[in-house]
Each structure stands twice: as structure tokens, then as C-alpha cells.
Amino acid sequence: MVAVLLFVLPASAPSAEQKQLSIYGPRVSYSLPVSERNGQDYVALLEALEPLGSVSASVEGQKWKLRFKKLEAEFRRNSPVGKIAGQKFGLPAPFLLEGDRGLVPLRVLPTILGLMLPTRTDYHEAGRRLFLGGAGTRFTTDLREAGLSLNFSAPVNPQISTEPGKLKMTFTRDPVVSNASIPRLENPLVSSVTFSENNGRAELVVLGRTPLLAKFAAAGKTIEIVPAPGEARQSTALTTAPSTPASAAPTPAPATVEVPPIVPAPPTVQSLTVKPPFVVMLDAGHGGDDRGALLSETLEEKAVTLAFARRLRSELQNRGIGSVMSRDADVTVPVEQRAAMADAARVAIFVSVHAASQGRGVRVYTAMINSLTSKPGGFLPWDTVQADYVLSSRALADVVKAELGKHEIPNSELAAPLKPLNNVAAAAIAIEVAPSGEDVASVNAGVYQQRIAAALAEAIVVGRSRVEAQR
Numbered sequence: 001m002v003a004v005l006l007f008v009l010p011a012s013a014p015s016a017e018q019k020q021l022s023i024y025g026p027r028v029s030y031s032l033p034v035s036e037r038n039g040q041d042y043v044a045l046l047e048a049l050e051p052l053g054s055v056s057a058s059v060e061g062q063k064w065k066l067r068f069k070k071l072e073a074e075f076r077r078n079s080p081v082g083k084i085a086g087q088k089f090g091l092p093a094p095f096l097l098e099g100d101r102g103l104v105p106l107r108v109l110p111t112i113l114g115l116m117l118p119t120r121t122d123y124h125e126a127g128r129r130l131f132l133g134g135a136g137t138r139f140t141t142d143l144r145e146a147g148l149s150l151n152f153s154a155p156v157n158p159q160i161s162t163e164p165g166k167l168k169m170t171f172t173r174d175p176v177v178s179n180a181s182i183p184r185l186e187n188p189l190v191s192s193v194t195f196s197e198n199n200g201r202a203e204l205v206v207l208g209r210t211p212l213l214a215k216f217a218a219a220g221k222t223i224e225i226v227p228a229p230g231e232a233r234q235s236t237a238l239t240t241a242p243s244t245p246a247s248a249a250p251t252p253a254p255a256t257v258e259v260p261p262i263v264p265a266p267p268t269v270q271s272l273t274v275k276p277p278f279v280v281m282l283d284a285g286h287g288g289d290d291r292g293a294l295l296s297e298t299l300e301e302k303a304v305t306l307a308f309a310r311r312l313r314s315e316l317q318n319r320g321i322g323s324v325m326s327r328d329a330d331v332t333v334p335v336e337q338r339a340a341m342a343d344a345a346r347v348a349i350f351v352s353v354h355a356a357s358q359g360r361g362v363r364v365y366t367a368m369i370n371s372l373t374s375k376p377g378g379f380l381p382w383d384t385v386q387a388d389y390v391l392s393s394r395a396l397a398d399v400v401k402a403e404l405g406k407h408e409i410p411n412s413e414l415a416a417p418l419k420p421l422n423n424v425a426a427a428a429i430a431i432e433v434a435p436s437g438e439d440v441a442s443v444n445a446g447v448y449q450q451r452i453a454a455a456l457a458e459a460i461v462v463g464r465s466r467v468e469a470q471r
């Protein structure tokens with residue numbers, strides 16, 4: 001799997017820190033300071049609403065009037081009753097007015113936002129995390145011999161810190177939530193994974209039986225926890241600590257010993273300069289709101305492309321070739337994002353899948369771009385990054401065409417300005433699967449798709465060395 005190393009910061013000593021609340025909306029996430037007044041937690045209401053829409057407030061005598069979008073709210077200094085759009089509601093502690101700043105008890109904020117926004121609110125009180133409109137990034141754990149994969153439903157960007165035998169990921173801006181209990185892990189590498197929420201943040205702590213390292217993969221949606229390379233280096237660092245004689249029998253390292261940051265270590269830096277592993281991105285065209293072509297009255301293109309991409313994934317797997325999917329569900333993924341995912345993951349090959357009701361067999365497309373667009377050493381605009389790869393894209397398309405021919409599948413090869421091929425920094429092709437005969441439904445038939453997928457997987461095996469030579 002292709003990986004980009006995360007910055008690893010030494011764990012900082014716990015200190016008395018500012019209490020905060022984090023709010024996660026569908027489009028924004030932010031944190032607010034929480035202040036204590038008379039033993040209660042309070043937040044400034046105007047600041048809580050500002051990122052969500054236009055808001056203003058004014059003081060009129062003892063009253064504090066708030067206008068959010070088209071709604072009016074009214075509070076009174078030291079009063080435990082508020083009013084939103086004419087509807088009165090109780091506060092668990094009095095409203096406070098400090099200058100022109102209106103403070104409401106933290107515990108009533110979810111209620112207030114629920115009254116003001118046409119959306120669901122979900123408050124995790126103990127962790128001070130408030131989710132609006134169903135926001136939430138879920139994750140699953142996948143433990144394999146090589147390490148532990150944490151797979152998130154959206155890209156994440158945690159702060160990572162390490163102590164011996166412990167790796168901590170702190171999510172402040174990412175609305176990471178735990179959907180299920182994390183399975184108990186019987187593994188030589190990882191002894192436990194715990195999820196917790198605290199002070200407007202979520203934390204995932206992995207306890208290991210060996211020094212661990214975190215890597216990003218799948219464009220930030222996967223974090224892989226693997227043994228740190230060069231354990232010898234780490235033990236050197238530990239044994240040079242003044243209190244630990246080099247000859248000492250193995251004793252548990254004190255919890256306060258900090259391992260050096262992992263990133264500057266030579267082995268990992270070096271790994272960034274070598275060729276990334278050979279991985280294929282399978283891009284099932286359309287999805288979610290974009291259904292693609294309506295192939296028949298009951299058959300939408302987006303379903304056919306996903307079914308085919310999954311078959312191709314297993315055909316590649318059978319041949320020992322790893323792949324990632326730009327989508328593996330009926331979800332909307334903008335076309336530019338698909339290319340960005342491929343580029344971030346540094347895949348070797350990008351295969352976009354489409355389907356059609358017209359024609360027979362498979363059409364194979366490459367980008368309509370000239371390799372001379374590329375200027376050696378210059379920075380390319382993003383929409384022409386394919387120029388550097390178009391020769392290997394065409395070479396791959398030639399091999400695909402030949403393999404389809406061997407499998408007696410009608411085929412043609414053409415160049416087209418097909419999104420997002422121009423944005424992909426890898427050998428990139430698109431294929432359009434058309435029916436095998438008169439019956440349009442054949443485009444979604446398992447046996448037919450299997451034949452095409454097998455031919456494509458063969459072509460990728462055959463074309464691999466050519467593609468590798470150009471990376």
C-alpha cells in the first residue's frame with residue numbers, strides 16, 4: 001500500500017489546558033473556548049453561531065437580541081429563560097451578559113442550535129463534541145500480520161505522538177466517532193486500541209508490543225500502524241538515556257522517556273525517495289447523486305461501474321496486484337477528487353470505468369493530451385500533469401486492447417478529453433464497457449464482466465514493466 005509518512009511529534013506533558021468545545025458541521029468544524037462561571041460551563045453564543053451563518057447581536061437595556069440568518073432570539077441578563085422565534089425555553093443556569101458578549105450554559109447550546117438550524121444535533125457531552133447534520137467520520141480496524149489498518153470513512157489529519165510502546169492520534173478538526181466496539185486484539189504487534197473523547201477532541205491510542213510508526217494511505221483515509229523501521233536506532237536512543245545503563249537487563253522503559261521523532265530518521269526519509277509500491281486505482285465512474293447514463297429503464301451506469309470495478313479488484317488480487325478504489329459504495333465523489341486521490345496515493349496505474357448501452361465490447365480511452373506539453377523541470381498546471389505519463393498510458397491501452405482481442409472481446413482504442421485523466425500523474429486509461437450483444441442488460445452480467453476484468457488484469461500484469469519503467 002502506498003503511504004505518506006505523518007509528522008510524529010513527541011508527546012507533550014499534560015498541562016492545565018483551556019476547556020474547549022468542538023462543533024462539527026457538514027462543511028465546517030471549529031472549537032470554542034468554554035468558560036466557567038459560578039461553577040458552570042458557559043460558551044459565547046455569537047461565536048458558536050458565526051461559522052454557521054450570518055449572525056449579529058445587540059444589547060438593549062437588560063436584553064440581548066440575536067439575529068441568526070432570519071431567526072430572532074432574545075435573552076435577558078441573569079434570566080434562566082430564552083426565546084427563539086417566539087418559542088420560550090429554559091436554561092439550566094442564568095444567561096450572562098458580559099459587555100455585549102452573551103454567554104449561555106454549555107449544556108443548553110445543543111438545544112439552541114437545534115432550534116436555530118434545520119438539522120439534527122448530536123452532543124457528546126463528556127467529550128464536549130457537538131455534531132450537526134449527521135457529521136461524523138467512522139472507522140474500522142483491520143489487523144493483519146503486517147500491521148494494523150485504521151480505515152476512516154473520510155480523510156483524516158490527526159496529530160500523532162509517540163511514547164515507547166504507545167502511539168496516540170489526536171483528532172481535533174476531524175469528526176471521528178467510534179461506531180462499534182473495537183475488537184480485542186491478540187497480535188504480536190498491537191496489544192490494544194482505545195478510542196476516547198475529551199475536551200473537544202477524539203483520541204485513538206494504540207498500545208504496541210514493539211515501537212510503532214503511523215503512515216497515511218488511501219489519500220488520508222487509512223492510517224497504517226506498522227513496526228517502526230530500524231528498531232536498533234530506537235534502542236540506542238533509549239540506552240543512551242543517563243539513567244539506563246547500556247548493559248541493563250530489559251526493564252520496562254519509564255513512561256516519560258520520549259523516543260525521538262520518527263520522521264527525520266534516515267530509513268523512513270529514504271523510503272520516500274524510492275519508487276512507491278505498484279498499486280492500481282480503480283475508479284468506478286459516477287456514483288451517489290451522479291447516476292451516469294441510464295442504460296435501460298432499470299439499469300444505472302453507476303451501479304454497473306461499481307460492480308465491474310469490484311470484479312477487476314479481485315482479478316488483480318488473484319494476480320498479486322494491489323488496488324485502491326476511488327469509491328466502494330454508492331457515494332458522490334467529485335471527479336477532480338478522484339484524480340487527487342490517485343496522485344496523493346502515488347498509484348502506478350489509474351483505470352476509470354464507465355458503461356454504455358450503445359456499441360459492443362470495450363472502448364479503451366487515453367487522455368487527449370500531447371506529451372510535448374510537458375516542459376522538462378518545469379511545474380505543470382494540474383490539468384496537464386498527465387502529459388508526463390501519456391506515453392505509458394497509451395502503451396498500457398495498447399496492451400489492454402491486445403488482451404481484449406485475445407479474449408475475443410470486441411474493442412477499440414481512442415483518445416478523448418475524458419475527466420479526470422488529464423489530472424492523473426500515472427499511467428491512466430478509461431474503459432467503457434458496452435453490452436456483449438443485443439441485450440443491454442448483458443453489460444451487467446457477471447460472466448461477461450468477469451471475462452473483461454480478467455483480460456484487463458492480464459493486461460496490467462503484462463504492461464507492468466513498461467509502466468514501471470516510466471515512473
Ligand SMILES: [Zn+2]
Nearest residue numbers: 285292354355
Ligand atoms: Zn460514464
